[in-house]
Amino acid sequence: MINWYSRSAVMAVLACVAALSVSGPLLAEGGIPHTHRPFDAAPDKFSFAVFSDLTGGEREGVFELAVAQLNLLRPEFILSVGDLVEGSDERAELDAQWDSFFERANDARAPVYLVGGNHDLLGVTHRAGWEERLGRRYYHFVYKDVLFLALDTDDFDAAALQEQTDMRREAYEVAANEGWAAFGKTPYATQAASAAGNLTEAQSAYMLEAIADNPDVRHTFILAHKAPWLREDLEAFSAIEDALADRPYTVFHGHKHGYKPQKRLGRDYIQLGTTGGVFLPNNGLAMDHVVWVTVDGEGVDIAVLKLSGILDRTGALPPGGEGLCLEHGDCPPGE
Numbered sequence: 001m002i003n004w005y006s007r008s009a010v011m012a013v014l015a016c017v018a019a020l021s022v023s024g025p026l027l028a029e030g031g032i033p034h035t036h037r038p039f040d041a042a043p044d045k046f047s048f049a050v051f052s053d054l055t056g057g058e059r060e061g062v063f064e065l066a067v068a069q070l071n072l073l074r075p076e077f078i079l080s081v082g083d084l085v086e087g088s089d090e091r092a093e094l095d096a097q098w099d100s101f102f103e104r105a106n107d108a109r110a111p112v113y114l115v116g117g118n119h120d121l122l123g124v125t126h127r128a129g130w131e132e133r134l135g136r137r138y139y140h141f142v143y144k145d146v147l148f149l150a151l152d153t154d155d156f157d158a159a160a161l162q163e164q165t166d167m168r169r170e171a172y173e174v175a176a177n178e179g180w181a182a183f184g185k186t187p188y189a190t191q192a193a194s195a196a197g198n199l200t201e202a203q204s205a206y207m208l209e210a211i212a213d214n215p216d217v218r219h220t221f222i223l224a225h226k227a228p229w230l231r232e233d234l235e236a237f238s239a240i241e242d243a244l245a246d247r248p249y250t251v252f253h254g255h256k257h258g259y260k261p262q263k264r265l266g267r268d269y270i271q272l273g274t275t276g277g278v279f280l281p282n283n284g285l286a287m288d289h290v291v292w293v294t295v296d297g298e299g300v301d302i303a304v305l306k307l308s309g310i311l312d313r314t315g316a317l318p319p320g321g322e323g324l325c326l327e328h329g330d331c332p333p334g335e
Helices: 004-023 062-073 091-105 124-133 158-178 192-196 201-213 235-243
Strands: 046-051 078-080 139-143 146-150 219-223 249-253 260-264 267-271 289-296 299-306
Touching: 046 062, 062 091, 062 289, 078 219, 091 124, 124 158, 139 201, 146 201, 201 235
Parallel strands: 046 078, 146 219, 219 249, 249 267
Antiparallel strands: 046 289, 139 146, 260 267, 289 299
């Protein structure tokens, strides 16, 4: 006769057997203990990284640290969302800034795809320097059946670009004479394009063609610097959203120097913070970080990795990271 205690034990064993029959065996052939999941190594799986703004007074050593940390993580490729150099109306100074950027970016073990921001593109000299040195200001590519759209969100025709150049020069003169509070009240700083940027019809048509030419991709990623969806009058961008309305897609953008995710049209529109740029805590989480994205047949997973937490095998930041301020709350006043 089975007493109450042994009956309870039998019931517990039966419950365990039932659970295993649902979740799969704990033991593989050969008695090796592991859970029932197969190796997370599907042929269609890949990972890439995204870094953000370096500008507004780049903090020395941070981008170099990020490159060293990405070399530990080993993404298949690396993307940016703009503001890679401070920018200058003097071509020699601008070229020197690009030399400095590539001296560090070329240390990455994976290819780095560049997206321009206002510091990189919003000026006659800036655009000429980009096009002569780097090539296209906007482009697309497909990797493992995933579409990537890289936008130029400071895309103006020649006359409007000259106007923007003049407005910016005047605004910086105001800042030099009256301070940054006065800069914020200038026509350059208060225009809709300051936060939302601009796309020409030519760029929009290019992106629409790229979308139409790739109707069956698994996912689409948009890389942008500014947030053109903030302008209700900018049909050149809303047409891109309309073309993607029936597809899964994700948007990464920068410009505001604060990490802030949001949902729009049921999709992730993620504003990144900094990877060495000035901290602006009023605009979101003020921290140096990269974003790690993994794509597979089940969808997209996104992880935000603080540079302060990516350590090497010794349990320390890679060489050069010691003493760097990587989160706004940890920085001395004024940084």
